[in-house]
Amino acid sequence: MSQQQPHARSNRRPLSRAHRLRAAALIVLPLVTACGGGDHDKPAAGGRTAKPSGSAAPAAGVVAPAKAEVIAALTGCKVKIRTEADELREGVCHTKKGDYLITTFPEERLKETWLESAGVYGGRYLVGMRWVVSAKPEMLEPLRAKLGGTVRELKGIGPSANAS
Known part of the structure; x- marks a missing residue:
């Protein structure tokens, strides 16, 4: 009688409905947007992506790699991983200045x-190569000084907060 091998993902917690929807969006959106034709995401000469204006690397000239634990350590935090999936890893950092999420891909x-x-939700995010940090807007610049990356503003949908 053969023994059944344990499932390779037995150490992962089941995803919540919101996380399953986010994972589904990660699968469906490339299919929906695959027909869009721009070359704006192609790397510049030398295989590196062009550096957008306003971005700055940290003083050491190093940009954080796509590993949540390393990114957290660079910011002086010990990350608690809360999502492990094939498409992303997400961890939370709790600090005196505020909490923030590190998502790696x-x-x-x-x-x-x-x-x-x-x-869809809008907001500002600190974005690097294969990682995103979600934090209060006032925390993004200090985090950028430590991690590098670019602060990106996402517009969101729906009525504006200034609408009467």
Whole structure:
């Protein structure tokens, strides 16, 4: 009689409905947007992406890699991973100045898909190569000084807060 092998993902917690929807969006959005034709995301000469204006690397000239634990350590925090999926890892950092989320992706295209999905909600995010930090707007610049990356403003949908 053969023994059944344990499932490879047995150490992962089941995803909540919201996380399953987010994962589904990561799968569906590339299919929906695949017909869009721009070359705006192609790397510049030398295989590096062009640096948007207003972005700055930290003083050490290093940009954080796409590993939540390393990003957290660079900001002086010990991250608590709350989502582990094939498409992303998400961890939370609790600090005296405020809490923030670190989301990392195995591929750059998955990060861009996540940002497109988050665009519905709007807000500002610190974005690097295969990672995104979600924090209060006043925390983003200090975090950028430590991690590098670019602060990106996502417009959101629906009525404006200034509408009468």
